[in-house]
Amino acid sequence: MRGEGEFGLIARLTERLRSAGRSPTRAPVHFGLGDDAAVTAPAGVTVTSTDALVEGIHFRREWSPPASIGRKALAAALSDLAAMGSEPGEAYVALGIPEDFDEAACLELYDGIAAVAVDTGTAVLGGDLTRSPVLMLAVTVVGHAASPEAVVGRDGASPGEAVAVTGELGGAAAGLLLLERPDLRRSLDARMADELVGRQLEPAPRIAAGSALASAGATAMIDVSDGLGADASQVAAASGVRVTVELERLPAQPGVLDVAAAAAVDPADLTSAGGEDYELLVVLPAARVRTAAAAVRSTGSGLTVVGETGPGEGVELRGRDGSIRPPAGFVHLPAR
Amino acid sequence: MRGEGEFGLIARLTERLRSAGRSPTRAPVHFGLGDDAAVTAPAGVTVTSTDALVEGIHFRREWSPPASIGRKALAAALSDLAAMGSEPGEAYVALGIPEDFDEAACLELYDGIAAVAVDTGTAVLGGDLTRSPVLMLAVTVVGHAASPEAVVGRDGASPGEAVAVTGELGGAAAGLLLLERPDLRRSLDARMADELVGRQLEPAPRIAAGSALASAGATAMIDVSDGLGADASQVAAASGVRVTVELERLPAQPGVLDVAAAAAVDPADLTSAGGEDYELLVVLPAARVRTAAAAVRSTGSGLTVVGETGPGEGVELRGRDGSIRPPAGFVHLPAR
Numbered sequence: 183m184r185g186e187g188e189f190g191l192i193a194r195l196t197e198r199l200r201s202a203g204r205s206p207t208r209a210p211v212h213f214g215l216g217d218d219a220a221v222t223a224p225a226g227v228t229v230t231s232t233d234a235l236v237e238g239i240h241f242r243r244e245w246s247p248p249a250s251i252g253r254k255a256l257a258a259a260l261s262d263l264a265a266m267g268s269e270p271g272e273a274y275v276a277l278g279i280p281e282d283f284d285e286a287a288c289l290e291l292y293d294g295i296a297a298v299a300v301d302t303g304t305a306v307l308g309g310d311l312t313r314s315p316v317l318m319l320a321v322t323v324v325g326h327a328a329s330p331e332a333v334v335g336r337d338g339a340s341p342g343e344a345v346a347v348t349g350e351l352g353g354a355a356a357g358l359l360l361l362e363r364p365d366l367r368r369s370l371d372a373r374m375a376d377e378l379v380g381r382q383l384e385p386a387p388r389i390a391a392g393s394a395l396a397s398a399g400a401t402a403m404i405d406v407s408d409g410l411g412a413d414a415s416q417v418a419a420a421s422g423v424r425v426t427v428e429l430e431r432l433p434a435q436p437g438v439l440d441v442a443a444a445a446a447v448d449p450a451d452l453t454s455a456g457g458e459d460y461e462l463l464v465v466l467p468a469a470r471v472r473t474a475a476a477a478v479r480s481t482g483s484g485l486t487v488v489g490e491t492g493p494g495e496g497v498e499l500r501g502r503d504g505s506i507r508p509p510a511g512f513v514h515l516p517a518r
Numbered sequence: 519m520r521g522e523g524e525f526g527l528i529a530r531l532t533e534r535l536r537s538a539g540r541s542p543t544r545a546p547v548h549f550g551l552g553d554d555a556a557v558t559a560p561a562g563v564t565v566t567s568t569d570a571l572v573e574g575i576h577f578r579r580e581w582s583p584p585a586s587i588g589r590k591a592l593a594a595a596l597s598d599l600a601a602m603g604s605e606p607g608e609a610y611v612a613l614g615i616p617e618d619f620d621e622a623a624c625l626e627l628y629d630g631i632a633a634v635a636v637d638t639g640t641a642v643l644g645g646d647l648t649r650s651p652v653l654m655l656a657v658t659v660v661g662h663a664a665s666p667e668a669v670v671g672r673d674g675a676s677p678g679e680a681v682a683v684t685g686e687l688g689g690a691a692a693g694l695l696l697l698e699r700p701d702l703r704r705s706l707d708a709r710m711a712d713e714l715v716g717r718q719l720e721p722a723p724r725i726a727a728g729s730a731l732a733s734a735g736a737t738a739m740i741d742v743s744d745g746l747g748a749d750a751s752q753v754a755a756a757s758g759v760r761v762t763v764e765l766e767r768l769p770a771q772p773g774v775l776d777v778a779a780a781a782a783v784d785p786a787d788l789t790s791a792g793g794e795d796y797e798l799l800v801v802l803p804a805a806r807v808r809t810a811a812a813a814v815r816s817t818g819s820g821l822t823v824v825g826e827t828g829p830g831e832g833v834e835l836r837g838r839d840g841s842i843r844p845p846a847g848f849v850h851l852p853a854r
Contacts, residue, residue, distance in 0.1 A: 217671045217756070218598040218740060219567035219661070224560055231555035232658055234612035234646045262554040276570035276612075276656040310570045310656070320612040320646070320656030322568055325555065335553045404554060420553070 191285060192311060198292045199299070199306045220307035222272060222324075229325035229333055231262035237280075237316040241383075245361045248287045250383040251317070252294025258407065259321040260302055260387040261460040265405040267334040267396025268325035270304040270389060275321050278314025302389055332396060339402035339421035339465035345489040346471065348391045348462045348478055351410060352442075352449065353435035355456020357382030359445050369444030374437040381435065385460040390481035395464050398474035402465040409457035411509025414497045417465060424494030425465075429454055430502045431488040450507070454499055465491055527621055528647060534628045535635070535642045556643035558608060558660075565661040565669055567598035573616075573652040577719075581697045584623045586719045587653070588630025594743065595657040596638055596723035597796040601741040603670040603732025604661035606640040606725060611657050614650025638725055668732060675738035675757035675801035681825040682807065684727045684798045684814055687746060688778075688785065689771035691792020693718030695781050705780030710773040717771065721796040726817035731800050734810035738801040745793035747845025750833045753801060760830030761801075765790055766838045767824040786843070790835055801827055 235255045237243060246254070260270050275295060279288060299306050304323065327333045357378040360366050367375045388405070395403060402421050404413045410432065418425045432453040442449035464485075466474055471487060478485040497509040571591045573579060582590070596606050611631060615624060635642050640659065663669045693714040696702050703711045724741070731739060738757050740749045746768065754761045768789040778785035800821075802810055811821040833845040 217673070218601040219565045219604070219659075221563050221565050221602070221663070221666055221669050221671075223563045223666065227557050227559045228564065228660075229555045229557050230608070230610060230644065230658075230660070232610040232612045232644060232646050232656070234614060234648050234656060236614050236648050236650045236654075238651065239649050265554040266557070268555070272566070274566060274568040274658055276568045276658075278570060278572050278654060308566065308568060310568050312570050312572050313575050314572045314652075314654065315574065316651050318572075318614060318650065318654060320568070320570060320658075322566075322610055322612075322656075322658035323555075324566070327557070330557055330559065333557050335557075337553070 191288060195288065195292050198289060199296055220272065222307070224271070224326055226326055226328045227330050227333065229263055229266050229268040229327055230322065231259060232320060232322045233259040233262065234318065234320040236318045243317065246383050248290035249294035251319070252291040253298050253384045255319040255321050256295050256298040256304070257385050257387050257460065259323040260298070260304065260389060261405040261407065263323055263325035264387045264389045264392035265403050265462055266325065267332065267392045267400065267403065268327045269393065270302050270323060271326045272307045272324045273299065273304050273321060275306060275309035275319060277309065277311050278318040279311065280314055280316055283317055302387065334396045334400045334403040336402050336404050336417050336420035339417060339423050339491050341423050341491050341493045343401060343465050343491045344468045344471050344487050345425055345427060345491060346464050346466065346485050346487045347406065347410070347433065348388050348485055349459070349483045350433045350435035351406065351459050351461060352438035352452035352456055353378050353381035354385060354458035355452040356435070356438045356441040359441055363445065366441055366444045370437045370440040378435065378437050378441065382458065385458060387460055388462050388483065391478045391483045392462055394477035394481055395462065395466070395474055398466065398477045399470040400464045400466045400474070404463050406459050406461045406463055407457055409455040410463060411454050411497055411499055412457070413463055415509050417463065418495060418497050422495070423491040424496055424498065425489060425491055426498045426500065427454070427489035428500050431486065433484065433486045450501070527624060531624065531628050534625055535632055556608065558643070560607070560662055562662055562664045563666055563669065565599055565602050565604040565663055566658065567595060568656060568658045569595040569598065570654065570656040572654045579653065582719050584626035585630035587655070588627040589634050589720045591655040591657050592631045592634040592640070593721050593723050593796065595659045596634070596640065596725060597741040597743065599659055599661035600723045600725045600728035601739050601798055602661065603668065603728045603736065603739065604663045605729065606638050606659060607662045608641050608643045608660045609635065609657060611642060611645035611655060613645065613647050614654040615647065616650055616652055619653055638723065670732045670736045670739040672738050672740050672753050672756035675753060675759050675827050677759050677827050677829045679737060679801050679827045680804045680807050680823050681761055681763060681827060682800050682802065682821050682823045683742065683746070683769065684724050684821055685795070685819045686769045686771035687742065687795050687797060688774035688788035688792055689714050689717035690721060690794035691788040692771070692774045692777040695777055699781065702777055702780045706773045706776040714771065714773050714777065718794065721794060723796055724798050724819060727814045727819045728798055730813035730817055731798065731802070731810055734802065734813045735806040736800045736802045736810070740799050742795050742797045742799055743793055745791040746799060747790050747833055747835055748793070749799055751845050753799065754831060754833050758831070759827040760832055760834065761825060761827055762834045762836065763790070763825035764836050767822065769820065769822045786837070
């Protein structure tokens, strides 16, 4: 318990992040890594979110190399900023390290964090290291916006608006199925299988799309982390509207239907309840959809209208046959 | 894994924090709990730090009731802001919850967090909940200061300055000994023993003292979390000075010497290496000591000069007999 282990590792990780973090932070930094706290001078408003990932719950070390775990941790945290339409600025990483996760693995994990930081213009300014029985990461991200009005919450949707999603859904859940049951890989070609697995292990936050949607008039937005139905329920509750989604309109990532067929599961379980795709679910006036879709397309993603808001509460997921299913999603804690 | 457990618990914890959090945050809040991220409009500079506490490493549930764990988690995080001389503003709490930690325990833990939040004027604006094999908390705190110059780092000390500590040391380590060996309680009166144990389980961040020291001309500051010797080493390295501490000048909390005698340990092990007292170690020009001591006294604490800085590097802890010991402290990771 006593030794220079912790301080030495902190110094090496700090160096790793410094050398990777060429991208400037959006707020001037006065003190960064290596003091009790980081000091920045933000302009406008700050947008702050915390996300924790725990081994065995959010990832398995036998499936995810350390760099993927680092990537996913920062990406998942930044996804919450994307869902506010905010630009990423700084990140703070608390890391719990088990006995069998050695220094080389820690450095690899930080390489993954640093890669996403560079891609997104995020400066990693601080953190904490501790021993832990399992690997765990808690990442706090701070984003910036010009004004409170430029930030999109969950609570601004009105009845009669369009409900849309960016990109494609179900890939992360299909990738998880492929990891759990390697025999399912026989149902699709290897490259497509790798892409689904990559979607599960190394998701990308939709920062540019979120920013484009905020500018295009989004009234409410959330990232698809717990499953589209569950996440839509959050928007419905916060905005005081009813959200109706047509399941057949959900854009499935290529290969998702093949995996669903091979695993004998309803594809809607993957697209509407799988979660972890980190796409954005957005509500916006119907008149803004065309402009918004063009803006999202310019970021390299798509935008698909999947339903609408109405008066009332809750979420209705409608099947092709008119059947209605309750919104389900991945929930990290069992109901007690 | 699927159910309303997580969302229901989040709603109840949010309500708990809202009803406790009457104290205003120092930055205007536009969105708080219940969205993807919190939106605030800070003035001046922000000071941000993250601290993780893991069951079995930083606390044991058989010793700490849930409220104490919550108190310690927020207090330990805020202590880093105190060490910058910064005023606390907002906090974000990631919580990993094991199977056997029920909802009532979660609510108690949040009551502890809320109590420290109210005491210190901190607004808890967000967080994350997840399952976890052991109880773990990662707390990110954001403080505010008028300008970068008003914030005290670790790196501003010069040779020839005074080194001082607030309050009294060794109490948290003595309290830990009493928890580990209840037979030692026979060596001192019950009230004093309870105070030592309280120091271990529910430390208080020295926010007012830190702010007073920043105003009084502190050139470097750090909180005594890992042990005075280890923490002094951080200041020495960051500032490029040598720190000399006279062990006999370290102010021991009442009862610490009794516990050390009963446990047959060197009292200096408790005062200089025990850590977790969350007092402040401060460097300041000798000419400022009198003013600084008066300012700290007005916050209800003491300030004791325990050494000085000189040219060179590292830390020297001098015993009464002229012996010199290496700086030791609690380190959470073994040297590999």
